[in-house]
Amino acid sequence: MSFEFKILEKEKISLVVPLVHKLNEGRITKNVLSKRFSEMIIQNYECAVIYDNDKLIGVSGLWFCTRHYSGKSVEPDHVYIDEAYRGQGLGRQFFDWIYNYSKQKGYEAIELNTYVSNYQSHKFYFNEDFKILGYHFLKKL
Numbered sequence: 001m002s003f004e005f006k007i008l009e010k011e012k013i014s015l016v017v018p019l020v021h022k023l024n025e026g027r028i029t030k031n032v033l034s035k036r037f038s039e040m041i042i043q044n045y046e047c048a049v050i051y052d053n054d055k056l057i058g059v060s061g062l063w064f065c066t067r068h069y070s071g072k073s074v075e076p077d078h079v080y081i082d083e084a085y086r087g088q089g090l091g092r093q094f095f096d097w098i099y100n101y102s103k104q105k106g107y108e109a110i111e112l113n114t115y116v117s118n119y120q121s122h123k124f125y126f127n128e129d130f131k132i133l134g135y136h137f138l139k140k141l
Contacts, residue, residue, distance in 0.1 A: 003090065004051040005097040013041045016049065016059045023080040048101070050081065050094055057082040058094055062102070070109040074102045077112065079121070091124055 008016065017033045024033075041047070044065060050058030061077035076098060081090055102110060113136045114121040 003057075003093065005094060006049060006051070007101075008047040008049045010041045013037045013047060015056055016047055019056065019059045019080045019082070020078050023078055048076075048094070048098060050085075050090065052085070057085050058090065060094065060098060062098065064105070064107065067109075067111075070111060072107045073109040073111055074098075074105075074107045075112055076110065079112075092128070095128060 014034055014037065017030050017037060020033055020037075021028070021030050040061070044063060046062045046064070048060045048062055049056055058081040060079040063075040063077055064072075065075075066072050076095075079091075079094075081094070099110065110130075111133065112125070112130070114125065
């Protein structure tokens, strides 16, 4: 199989909503996700995707910033690969692509958050040599 990894064109951002909806197990409506993505795409955000021919099968948002403790960093967000494509090394290929893309843009670190209950992702990130740096806290206003 030959997969295409690329940055999604901003005007096509709505294409990722169904995949991110699955990632969030329907807790956030597609309408809310669409509104949020239309705001995100005009910030320091890009959306990396995976295509299998014309079928969108994977997504990862990429937030770009400079942090005092890590320098220029990119944060993969809402990483999701269609269930039918898991277990084939595609996640590793996707992250290799993200690492190379980030380096080419001059970034020196990658950090991310993952849901506490997403045990499969924990194993994946440990295997990719990510270290736990701290806790992520959230307070809704």
